[in-house]
Amino acid sequence: xxxxxxxxxxxxxxxxxxxxxxxxxxxxxxxxxxxxxxxxxxxxxxxxxxxxxxxxxxxxxxxxxxxxxxxxxxxxxxxxxxxxxxxxxxxxxxxxxxxxxxxxxxxxxxxxxxxxxxxxxxxxxxxxxxxxxxxxxxxxxxxxxxxxxxxxxxxxxxxxxxxxxxxxxxxxxxxxxxxxxxxxxxxxxxxxxxxxxxxxxxxxxxxxxxxxxxxxxxxxxxxxxxxxxxxxxxxxxxxxxxxxxxxxxxxxxxxxxxxxxxxxxxxxxxxxxxxxxxxxxxxxxxxxxxxxxxxxxxxxxxxxxxxxxxxxxxxxxxxxxxxxxxxxxxxxxxxxxxxxxxxxxxxxxxxxxxxxxxxxxxxxxxxxxxxxxxxxxxxxxxxxxxxxxxxxxxxxxxxxxxxxxxxxxxxxxxxxxxxxxxxxxxxxxxxxxxxxxxxxx
Amino acid sequence: xxxxxxxxxxxxxxxxxxxxxxxxxxxxxxxxxxxxxxxxxxxxxxxxxxxxxxxxxxxxxxxxxxxxxxxxxxxxxxxxxxxxxxxxxxxxxxxxxxxxxxxxxxxxxxxxxxxxxxxxxxxxxxxxxxxxxxxxxxxxxxxxxxxxxxxxxxxxxxxxxxxxxxxxxxxxxxxxxxxxxxxxxxxxxxxxxxxxxxxxxxxxxxxxxxxxxxxxxxxxxxxxxxxxxxxxxxxxxxxxxxxxxxxxxxxxxxxxxxxxxxxxxxxxxxxxxxxxxxxxxxxxxxxxxxxxxxxxxxxxxxxxxxxxxxxxxxxxxxxxxxxxxxxxxxxxxxxxxxxxxxxxxxxxxxxxxxxxxxxxxxxxxxxxxxxxxxxxxxxxxxxxxxxxxxxxxxxxxxxx
Numbered sequence: 149x150x151x152x153x154x155x156x157x158x159x160x161x162x163x164x165x166x167x168x169x170x171x172x173x174x175x176x177x178x179x180x181x182x183x184x185x186x187x188x189x190x191x192x193x194x195x196x197x198x199x200x201x202x203x204x205x206x207x208x209x210x211x212x213x214x215x216x217x218x219x220x221x222x223x224x225x226x227x228x229x230x231x232x233x234x235x236x237x238x239x240x241x242x243x244x245x246x247x248x249x250x251x252x253x254x255x256x257x258x259x260x261x262x263x264x265x266x267x268x269x270x271x272x273x274x275x276x277x278x279x280x281x282x283x284x285x286x287x288x289x290x291x292x293x294x295x296x297x298x299x300x301x302x303x304x305x306x307x308x309x310x311x312x313x314x315x316x317x318x319x320x321x322x323x324x325x326x327x328x329x330x331x332x333x334x335x336x337x338x339x340x341x342x343x344x345x346x347x348x349x350x351x352x353x354x355x356x357x358x359x360x361x362x363x364x365x366x367x368x369x370x371x372x373x374x375x376x377x378x379x380x381x382x383x384x385x386x387x388x389x390x391x392x393x394x395x396x397x398x399x400x401x402x403x404x405x406x407x408x409x410x411x412x413x414x415x416x417x418x419x420x421x422x423x424x425x426x427x428x429x430x431x432x433x434x435x436x437x438x439x440x441x442x443x444x445x446x447x448x449x450x451x452x453x454x455x456x457x458x459x460x461x462x463x464x465x466x467x468x469x470x471x472x473x474x475x476x477x478x479x480x481x482x483x484x485x486x487x488x489x490x491x492x493x494x495x496x497x498x499x500x501x502x503x504x505x506x507x508x509x510x511x512x513x514x515x516x517x518x519x520x521x522x523x524x525x526x527x528x529x530x531x532x533x534x535x536x537x538x539x540x541x542x543x544x545x546x547x548x549x550x551x552x553x554x555x556x557x558x559x560x561x562x563x564x565x566x567x568x569x570x571x572x573x574x575x576x577x578x579x580x581x582x583x584x585x586x587x588x589x
Numbered sequence: 590x591x592x593x594x595x596x597x598x599x600x601x602x603x604x605x606x607x608x609x610x611x612x613x614x615x616x617x618x619x620x621x622x623x624x625x626x627x628x629x630x631x632x633x634x635x636x637x638x639x640x641x642x643x644x645x646x647x648x649x650x651x652x653x654x655x656x657x658x659x660x661x662x663x664x665x666x667x668x669x670x671x672x673x674x675x676x677x678x679x680x681x682x683x684x685x686x687x688x689x690x691x692x693x694x695x696x697x698x699x700x701x702x703x704x705x706x707x708x709x710x711x712x713x714x715x716x717x718x719x720x721x722x723x724x725x726x727x728x729x730x731x732x733x734x735x736x737x738x739x740x741x742x743x744x745x746x747x748x749x750x751x752x753x754x755x756x757x758x759x760x761x762x763x764x765x766x767x768x769x770x771x772x773x774x775x776x777x778x779x780x781x782x783x784x785x786x787x788x789x790x791x792x793x794x795x796x797x798x799x800x801x802x803x804x805x806x807x808x809x810x811x812x813x814x815x816x817x818x819x820x821x822x823x824x825x826x827x828x829x830x831x832x833x834x835x836x837x838x839x840x841x842x843x844x845x846x847x848x849x850x851x852x853x854x855x856x857x858x859x860x861x862x863x864x865x866x867x868x869x870x871x872x873x874x875x876x877x878x879x880x881x882x883x884x885x886x887x888x889x890x891x892x893x894x895x896x897x898x899x900x901x902x903x904x905x906x907x908x909x910x911x912x913x914x915x916x917x918x919x920x921x922x923x924x925x926x927x928x929x930x931x932x933x934x935x936x937x938x939x940x941x942x943x944x945x946x947x948x949x950x951x952x953x954x955x956x957x958x959x960x961x962x963x964x965x966x967x968x969x970x971x972x973x974x975x976x977x978x979x980x981x982x983x984x985x986x987x988x989x
Contacts, residue, residue, distance in 0.1 A: 381718050390722040391819050393729050398822020411725035494829030523829065 149183040153205070154190065160198035161356045162191060167205035174204055174211040176270040177218050181245050184274075188252045191259075199258035199359030201352065202278065209265020209291070211274060214245075214304075216450055223437045242437070243430030245270065246305040249277035250426060258365035260355040263341065264348065266291045272330075273305040276314075276340070279365040280358050283332060283344045284351035292330040292340070294323055300445025300565075302406045304433030308413040309425040313369050314339050316378055317385060317418060321392045324410050326399075369422040376418045389415065401499060404565050405439040440575055444567020448558060452551030452568075459548075467538075467546040467553070468560040471569065474537035476505045478530055487526065495526040502561025503534075531572050534562070538569035550574075592690035593868035594986060595700075595854040595861060597956030598626045598779045602793045602944040605709035605846035610790040612710040612848070614781060616645075616652045619850035620660035620706035626779040627702060627852040628664070635666040637856075637864055639698035642688050644681025644705030645674050646947035647712045656706060676948070677877070678977035679915060681705050682851055683951025687875035687984060689855040699860040704852035705949035714846070714947075721978060732827045732883045736977065737812035737838055738820045739885035740916035742828060745835045746884075747922055754917035755805040758842035758941050761914055765938025766798035773937055773964055777956045795845040795944040810836035811843065827883040842917040847944030851952035870959055873969075873985040874900045880979045886919045888981020889973050890926045896971075896983045904929060907985070908967035911954040913974040914939035936961055950974065955984065962988050 151174075152164045164187055168174045191200050204210045222241060229238040252259065261278035264285040272292055275281050283290055294303050294311070302308070303324065311320040315338040322328050335341040345351040359365075368374060378384035396407050409432040417425030436442050479496050483489045496504040538553050547553040554568020566572040600619055603611030611619065620643060628635055643657035658672025677684035682705030689703035720726070722733055734742070744754060768774060769792065780791035812820075813836040821834045854866075861868050876896035880888045889912055897903060904927050912923050912934060920939075924931055937957060940950060951974055958970035973983035 380723050386715060386718070386723065390728060390733070391815075393723070393725055393733070394819030394823045397729055397732055397826055398819055401826075408725055408729045411729055415723065415725055488830065491830040494831065497832070498826060498829040 149186050151177075151180045151183045152187055154187070156194070156197055157356070159356065159360060160196055161359050162194075162197045162200045163352070164200060164202045165205040166202060166211065172206070173208045173266065174206055174271065175213060175215040176211065176245060176274070177215045181248055184248050184252060188248070188255050191257055192255050197257065198363060199260070199365075200255075201260045201262065201355040201359060202274075203262035203352065203355075204264060207265070210263050210267040211271025212266050213269025213271050216446060223443070226434055227438045227443070229438075239431055239434045242304060242434040243427065246426050246430055249274060249305050250423070253277040253279075253367055254370065258359045258362045260358050262348075262351050262355055263290070263292070265289055268293055269296055269303065270305055273303060273307050273310075276306055276310040279367060280355070280362070281341045282351050282355055283335070283341045284346065284348045287332050287344060287346070290332050292332070292335055293327065294330075295327040297325060297406045297410060298327040299449040300404075300406050300442040300567075302410045302413070302433055302436045304430060306426055306429065308410055308429045309417045309422055310367075310369075311340070312414055312418055313376055313422070317376070317380065317414065318378070318388045321389075321414060324414065325392065325396050325407050367422070379418045380415050381419070401563060401565055405441055406436050409433075409436045441565045441567070444571040444575060445564060448551060448554040448567045448571060449564070452555045456552055456555060461552060461556070462546065462548055464556045464560070467541050467556060470537055470541055470546070471534050471557055471560070471562065472503050475500070475503045475530060475534045478533035479504070482526060482529060491522065492526055495523055496530055499527060499530065499563045500561050531563070531566060531569070532576070535569035535573040539573055542570065590694050590696065591858060592693040592855055592872040593858060593861060593989065594870045594872060594955075594959060595856060595866045595868055596627055596631055597777055597851070597853040597952070597959055598623055598630070599777050599851035599949070599953045599956055600781045600849045601778055601790045602795055602845075602847035602849040602946055603710070603781070603790050604794045605848050605944070605946075607710060609710045609848060610794055611708065611781060614708075614783065614789060614848070616706050616708035616711060617656060617660055617663060619708060619781065619848065620656055620704075621664035622781055623704060623706070623779065623850040623852040624660055624664035624666065624702060627854050628666070631854065631864075631866055633700070633854070633864060633866075635670055637860060638666060638670045638700045638702055640689070640692060640701045641666065641670060641672040642685040642701060642703050643672070643674055644676065644683075644685045644948035644951060646676055646678055646681055646707060647714070647716045648674055648676060649717045650712050652706070652708065652712050660706070677980065677982055679913060679945070679947055680877075680951045680974040680976045680980070680982035681948040682953065683955060683972060683974060683982050683984060684877070686853050686855060686952055686955055687877075687982065689853070690872045690875060690984075693855055693857050693860075698856075700854060700856035700864070702852050702854055704850065704952045705946075706850040707946040707948040708848045709846045709946060710848050732823050734820045734823050734883055734885070735812070735815065736885055736915065737843070738816060738824055738834065739883070740838045740843070740918050741810075741812055741816070741834050741836045742824050742884050743886060743922050744837045744918040745831055745833070746828065747918075747925065749837065749918050749921050751806075751835075751837045752802065753921060754837050754842045755802050757917040757921055758805060759800055759802055761935065761938045761941040762797055762800040763938075764936065765793070765796055765942035768937035769793070769796070773960060774957070776960050793943040795847050796942050800841065805839075805841045808839040808841045811839045812836050824883065838916050838918065842941060844913070844915050844940035845942075845944035847946050849944070849946035849949050849953065851949045851956060853952050853955055868989050870962070870986040871989050873987055875984045877976075877980060877982045880981065882979035885977065885979050886915060886975040887922070888979060889919065889923050889975050889983075892973060892981030892983045893927060893971060896985060900985060902985070907969050907971045908933065909936060909958050909961050909965070909970040910934040911939070911958045911970065911972045913945065913950055913954060914941040915945065915975050917941065919975050951982070955986070959986065962986075
């Protein structure tokens with residue numbers, strides 16, 4: 149194992165120190181996943197080992213989540229999957245990390261996790277596959293959460309299954325569908341974290357004691373007869389879950405695939421045993437990363453943001469002003485073209501409230517009912533006009549790069565599902581592409 | 590082959606609450622009393638009834654597992670009479686009659702009884718669960734909102750004010766009170782008996798005669814809270830041309846929650862001759878349709894157009910309209926879109942005054958339309974209802 153050092157104490161407790169070589173922060177690479185397999189095998193097969201404690205050897209924290217750079221290649225392959233074999237292979241490989249965590253969880257010996265600093269996304273999912281979690285160090289520096297949705301992804305290694313089972317549907321949903329940070333207090337109340345021990349040495353002692361004292365530890369959902377308490381089809385579920393869906397729809401354009409797929413995984417997964425739930429989650433994870441919107445969002449909200457954090461940015465105001473101008477000019481143009489002003493402005497506001505000029509006065513007369521094609525047509529015109537302006541700005545040097553143009557626009561309120569105006573333009577291609585040759589016979 | 594209506598009965602509607610008169614009567618008893626009544630007053634040999642089709646919208650608990658067959662046996666129908674329960678949400682009772690008519694038209698049955706039952710005081714709204722509001726595959730992708738939001742959305746889109754919808758409700762109460770006073774429902778109503786055979790209820794219990802704009806003005810909007818909790822946002826995503834929802838509906842201008850059952854005897858001309866019965870009306874045609882599911886309640890005008898077109902008729906050919914008063918705005922929109930004379934629509938009031946026992950209502954208003962044709966000596970009626978998930982279901986009948 150390159151990413152974990154394993155020490156077995158005289159008490160039989162194995163301590164795995166998570167330490168991805170040459171990186172300031174642990175991430176879940178393929179190599180780490182292979183090591184987790186090895187770790188599970190070692191714990192299972194070595195009779196001297198009574199249980200396992202996993203902690204990070206890095207001062208930055210436990211783990212920041214999946215290695216998205218490394219994942220790019222796999223995602224590209226999944227995106228192209230088409231035949232039954234390709235789809236089957238794709239879902240299987242998209243669910244590989246999840247399956248490895250499940251093997252760890254069911255290894256038959258107690259596993260305690262020590263969390264410090266950052267434990268996000270796939271990192272928190274690793275912790276959730278342990279049986280006992282101790283937070284340590286400065287509570288204010290602890291960062292727990294599942295921010296996948298904010299970059300167009302969804303948790304794919306158990307969080308949509310284990311978090312609702314731990315916290316209940318009602319409490320867990322916002323952490324999953326909005327990527328809300330999980331405060332230590334809430335984590336302690338709901339069993340996501342079992343205790344907080346400020347001193348790291350004491351935390352390790354506590355973890356070892358817990359392992360020794362709980363030789364038969366297993367996840368609550370592996371107990372015989374376990375059912376999700378207050379699942380969707382219970383009075384409590386009926387009272388709350390439809391509202392979460394409504395709020396998610398109201399929050400943003402409905403083509404934000406990740407949010408919908410997270411809700412699907414929670415809903416469907418809560419009605420079946422954990423192994424089925426994990427398989428369902430893997431399928432929706434696979435579906436999510438295959439969408440155009442997810443790819444564009446990851447590129448801008450993750451890669452571009454990371455790259456731009458290190459480089460100098462230009463003054464965003466002139467660029468944002470021109471995007472806003474193009475957006476609102478197109479609204480007026482559509483009205484001149486005969487579209488209902490009320491309708492066009494409504495669609496624009498629904499897509500990007502911060503970019504859309506306020507509406508002075510609605511005409512009070514009733515308007516025709518919604519036509520989804522009309523919404524799509526108006527949306528396309530708004531996005532196209534504003535993204536062409538963004539490309540011109542890039543050419544004029546108002547922004548330093550396409551990714552800067554995308555990120556700055558989204559930060560100013562451009563619809564995030566596009567991945568930004570320049571990504572949008574790349575995805576749809578230029579308007580009125582090369583004229584087609586028409587032959588008359 | 591043609592399908593005829595020989596008779597129609599309904600129970601009175603009891604308030605759908607624990608203090609309602611029918612709360613201590615089971616749904617099975619309501620259904621079997623309606624089935625027994627239509628048999629007894631026609632001296633019908635139930636060996637001629639091949640099937641009993643009952644609408645029921647919450648088919649769980651005591652209403653579950655095919656209440657139609659069980660109610661037929663409890664009512665003492667012939668052992669060979671089959672039974673099936675159907676659910677087309679609020680139009681289930683009419684759908685049951687549509688199916689009965691179709692079975693006559695194909696020759697599958699000689700006679701069939703269509704109808705429906707719902708004890709809303711005993712099996713509450715929502716008791717049957719379902720995917721519509723809660724499975725993201727539908728609720729997220731198709732922007733589900735509850736019907737009350739859809740009704741308020743119709744009012745907002747088409748500019749119906751609180752006074753407009755309350756005004757409609759006042760008129761529904763006035764018409765229902767007048768109809769009761771003049772005995773216009775006498776032919777259809779069969780009193781509900783209790784366990785000892787004592788009359789438990791012989792009139793519609795939900796009505797509030799004397800309802801005025803002033804008394805309705807005191808009621809708070811019923812759907813503002815769920816709107817604020819999230820459903821307004823869904824409706825505005827789907828209808829971006831508006832920037833807010835006017836919450837104008839409340840308990841006083843929406844259909845009432847009640848208990849009740851209904852039965853309609855449908856058969857061929859030959860069946861009537863064999864049984865010595867005279868048909869009261871011929872069924873000219875039936876139809877159902879789907880429309881935009883978020884607003885959910887715009888099916889009636891579409892299904893009316895669809896059915897009239899197929900029958901080669903126009904709205905001018907219809908003398909009497911029954912459109913279920915699910916919410917006041919539904920009827921106002923129907924009147925506006927089809928440019929109908931309000932005097933021809935829901936002449937004797939509707940569910941706002943008398944209540945909407947979900948699975949039974951369609952069969953009840955079919956009977957109401959038939960009675961009205963006879964009372965006013967008119968020819969043709971169209972019965973229709975708005976239906977959950979955006980549907981509409983209708984039937985056209987003419988006197989013979």
